[in-house]
Amino acid sequence: MSSAWESLTVDARDPARLARWWAEALGYQVVTERPGEVEIRQAPDRSPGIVFVPAARGKDGRNRLHLDLRPDDQEAEVERLVDMGARHVDVGRRDVTWTTLADPEGNEFCVLRPGGG
Incomplete structure (x- = not known):
């Protein structure tokens, strides 16, 4: 048995804004956007994706x-x-x-x- 890497999840204060920033940085596209979750991928059917979800507080530490x-x-x-x-x-x-x-x-x-x- 093995697993395939599907996505990486990133906690964000503003998931939509951060997802768009990373999409531009990586040449990816937004493939899913709904309240509480925005996902970017190179193409809709290509893994892995990066999923941005709301964070209750800002980043602290490295x-x-x-x-x-x-x-x-x-x-x-x-x-x-x-x-x-x-x-x-x-x-x-x-x-x-x-x-x-x-x-x-x-x-x-x-x-x-x-x-x-």
């Missing part, structure tokens, strides 16, 4: 799970994401090849260098 993005051009992608509303964050890591950013609600994610290293 994420225990985060996304790593690997663009073709790290510097250009960091600039694009910051222009969209991401911000640089310091999570205490030094001398690394990735850039750590936070989305508009403070969720950290990393932008890696191109390639596999």
